[in-house]
Amino acid sequence: MSKDRLELLQGTLDMLILKSLDLEPMHGFGISVRIRQMSQEVLQVEQGSLYPALYRLENRGWIRSKWGVSENNRKAKFYELTAAGRKQLGLERENWERLSTAINLVMGMA
Amino acid sequence: MSKDRLELLQGTLDMLILKSLDLEPMHGFGISVRIRQMSQEVLQVEQGSLYPALYRLENRGWIRSKWGVSENNRKAKFYELTAAGRKQLGLERENWERLSTAINLVMGMA
DNA sequence: ATTGTTCTGTAGACAATCTAGGGGGACAAC
DNA sequence: GTTGTCCCCCTAGATTGTCTACAGAACAAT
Numbered sequence: 001m002s003k004d005r006l007e008l009l010q011g012t013l014d015m016l017i018l019k020s021l022d023l024e025p026m027h028g029f030g031i032s033v034r035i036r037q038m039s040q041e042v043l044q045v046e047q048g049s050l051y052p053a054l055y056r057l058e059n060r061g062w063i064r065s066k067w068g069v070s071e072n073n074r075k076a077k078f079y080e081l082t083a084a085g086r087k088q089l090g091l092e093r094e095n096w097e098r099l100s101t102a103i104n105l106v107m108g109m110a
Numbered sequence: 111m112s113k114d115r116l117e118l119l120q121g122t123l124d125m126l127i128l129k130s131l132d133l134e135p136m137h138g139f140g141i142s143v144r145i146r147q148m149s150q151e152v153l154q155v156e157q158g159s160l161y162p163a164l165y166r167l168e169n170r171g172w173i174r175s176k177w178g179v180s181e182n183n184r185k186a187k188f189y190e191l192t193a194a195g196r197k198q199l200g201l202e203r204e205n206w207e208r209l210s211t212a213i214n215l216v217m218g219m220a
Numbered sequence: 221a222t223t224g225t226t227c228t229g230t231a232g233a234c235a236a237t238c239t240a241g242g243g244g245g246a247c248a249a250c
Numbered sequence: 251g252t253t254g255t256c257c258c259c260c261t262a263g264a265t266t267g268t269c270t271a272c273a274g275a276a277c278a279a280t
Contacts, residue, residue: 009209010120010236010267016216029258035216042212049237051260056236073246074257093217099119100210102152106126106145107203120236120267139227159268161229166267184226184276 007044013053014062015092016043018085021063027076028054054079062088117154123163125202126153128195131173137186138164164189172198 020031020038031054032045057063062085070076081089130141130148141164142155167173172195180186191199 008237009122009213012119012213013236016213019217027258038216039212040215042208043216046238047258047260048239048241048262052236055260070258072257075245076258096213096217097219098152100213102149103119103122103126103206103210105150106148106153107129107206109207118268123267137227138229156269157227157229158231158270158272162267165229180227182226182277186227 007042007046008049012096013045013049014057015089015096016045017050017053017057018062018081018089018092021079021081022086022089025078025080027068027070027078029076030070031079057085060088061085117152117156118159122206123155123159124167125199125206126155127160127163127167128172128191128199128202131189131191132196132199135188135190137178137180137188139186140180141189167195170198171195 016035017031020026020034023034026034028050032047032050035043035045054063054065058065058079062082063079064082065077065079068076068078126145127141130136130144133144136144138160142157142160145153145155164173164175168175168189172192173189174192175187175189178186178188
């Protein structure tokens with residue numbers, strides 16, 4: 001929290017990406033737009049964070065990609081959740097609830 | 111969220127420490143115990159995270175220290191919030207609310 | 221004396237994110 | 251047919267916060 005220009009809580013990006021793909025398969029650029037919109041412009045996913053994260057997730061077998069063509073007729077890499085990815089999303093969601101609840105306890109926010 | 115042994119949300123430790131000291135001045139070791147208790151054993155502050163964090167906060171002028179003697183009659187360094195620290199705590203709290211709310215929006219948790 | 225507990229500290233590794241770039245292809249305007 | 255603009259992908263390097271794994275001093279209990 002020390003830096004006011006930080007637009008993400010470290011450690012939550014993977015979860016946010018998985019959640020986005022749980023709604024529907026998408027290309028990388030679309031994911032960042034989606035996250036920004038759904039968070040009402042609060043969460044900004046920089047490209048330098050996004051693509052390494054996608055690489056990471058695919059490497060761990062949680063998402064799968066194939067090349068296609070976007071809505072705007074541009075070459076784009078589409079991602080979708082794997083079974084393992086869906087399970088991982090559940091784990092990350094639980095952990096997020098656990099930790100954010102604990103922080104709110106300490107901060108005195110019921 | 112990828113690591114299940116992570117017992118803190120990265121970026122929130124400073125805020126948790128400031129909050130602890132907002133209740134009453136304490137020594138470092140006591141702060142970690144307090145955070146663990148208040149979070150119902152969920153948040154674990156390792157010593158290798160705690161002391162660097164305290165050093166960081168003091169360096170930024172948000173807390174101030176002096177040596178004293180603990181409840182158990184041991185030498186201990188007591189910390190208290192400065193005026194700047196109290197202000198910073200407010201900022202971090204706001205930012206935490208902003209970001210965690212945004213994440214919950216994306217995750218579909220009203 | 222020895223062992224356990226409390227309390228402070230440091231070095232080095234590690235992982236996630238950011239900054240700051242680069243590049244190619246589609247489409248519109250002119 | 252050239253120019254500009256947006257869409258989309260990608261990478262290197264730096265920064266930062268946290269973790270692991272130590273070390274050590276001082277008091278308590280036996």
